[in-house]
Amino acid sequence: MIGSRQSRPLPLFRRVRPALAALALIASTVPAAQAGEVTGAGSSFVYPLMSQWSADYSGATGTKVNYTSIGSGAGIAQIKAATIDFGASDKPMASEELTQFGLAQFPIVIGGVVPVVNIEGVAAGKLRLDGDTLAKIFLGTITHWNDPAIVALNPGVKLGGDTISVVHRSDGSGTTFNFVNYLDKVSPDWHAKVGEGTSVNWPLGVGGKGNEGVAAYVKQIRNSVGYVELEYALKTGMSYVSLKNHAGNFVEPSLATFEAAAASAKWSTAKDFNLVITDAPGEQAWPIAASVFVIVYRQPKDAARSKSAFEFFRWALEKGQARAKELNYVALPPALVKDIEKYWASEIK
């Protein structure tokens, strides 16, 4: 050291001892990769369920499942780069893309989107809308709550002439994708002007960050309408909207109507389960239900890790659905579970 009064410098080992100790401390905190460990990443929607399943599974079998919530898009990018064992996405990949990368996909849980409103005097489920009216509201074609189209659907409800404030998502997400996919299916106007995607060019409205952001804005802004995940709508006591489904019935969002949507969707027609189950045909189906997809390699490089991953998925599909219900996710119908297991047998080596 400068100005040191020692007669000769310290021996090399004594000088670097603190640095070595620090390095050893850091190295000891890095866990070694264990066999039987499964890593996944992707959709933030399914993250609460994945982390609960991971805890349950680790308690039941001792295998650790690590899931990071980085968004569906990033999850797909990571599985394409083969840095994780499985990706989770709210938006299914097309069969051509799956074949190109040697991937397979299957649904793991059902969720969905619920429009919510903040109108004085309108309780949860009282306001009825259909797909076309909803699309017009979000397009800005219908601007006031007492528009004839809305009044026609709601004969007993008192609606003032207030301007509608639209709230949408500011961040790209699977929730948005499922919502605009539904609007795209039911409204040719929407299809022409906006289209579908995880992030779209909203004609009007403010953007909230995440489901929480949309919920906060809808609660704050009078005469507003937004869309949130089912869990948010049910848990926070927001005033959700009843929608007219494909079969012509007005249904309220609940686990039952979501299950009806999943059950009535035509899974057998979709190769690689590439089906977005919005506008499902069932009698009591909720029109904006959607599934979360798991994406894996058909011929994984590490057979042992792939085996662990599939044991986890089998456990999740067979034993984990009760936990899903607890967390307000919708379980897959048993027929679909069987189809998925058949798919595994035939597609995954």
Place this chain on the structure above:
Amino acid sequence: MARRRPRRGGVPVVSAPPAAIGGLGVDDARTRARAAAETRQDTVFRLVLASSATLVLVVLGAAAISMLWGGRLAFETFGWHFIVSDEWDAVEHRFGAFVPIYGTLVSSAIAMVIAIPVSFGIALFLTEIAPAWMRGPVGAAIELLAGIPSIIYGMWGLFSFVPFMAANVLPWVDHNLGGAPWVGALFRGPPLGIGMLTAGIVLGIMVIPFISSVMRDVFRTVPASLKESAYALGSTTWEVVWQVVLPYTRSAVVGGIFLGLGRALGETMAVTFVLGNAHQLSTSLLMPGNSIAATIANEFTEADSDIYLSSLIALGFLLFIVTFIVLAIARLMLASLARKEGR
């Protein structure tokens, strides 16, 4: 030996022969070895410091270049149109930076309009007017404001301030100022609560501690004799501050203001809560907008196409350029002030 030695007590130390180094006047192997070791350590120390400074420059340059590289697809595809286009369509892959840039600049401008006079008032109060027992606690309280995480400002803004604005302030603004000639268009709109004006006010509150603490520190450096002379000649407190204190500290005050402006330009979380994240251009301050940092924070994880990702990185590069331009203006302003003062 031509090694420069530091001056001690005003008297330059003459380069001493090796025999005198060590202070004992003993020229033996041990003293020479120690001298050589100290010279080596000096060199090492100087190299370490130089490399730390260079590292900062290198990291800055690397960040700018990597953002430019990441955004090259967007710049190649859209060219100059990227900066002036107000489209933002992730489905059709058409992106333009105008709405975020406009939002960033306008919300920061509103923040400065609010923060500069208030910070000046705080600094003035704490240095000239407040009784001595008050200066410590109030000063500490202002500095505590600087320690509050910006996301807390965002949450406070959304849950407390926005309803207040929507219920009390904005309807008044819309009703009374919305019809005014020329500036009426700025103040017309539905009282959503979230929007450019609210975001500007929240940003202004966030930035006040930075500007006021710089101003306060610098006002204290004004020599008491200058102020006392002015008071002796019969000046009021205001005249002393405006005509003696402020001109004396002008450069540092401008520097403090630009520090606050830099913070306001880059602020992400507070803005995204209260600005509304709407990719729409509107003259009205009551309408929601978007800012560069909020756009990137919201959309980065789900950017599913290369052009989308590239556009977001290009936005980051543009923020870098905007900050750089603001700092350059600050430097030029300071240089011209210094020239006027004859320095």
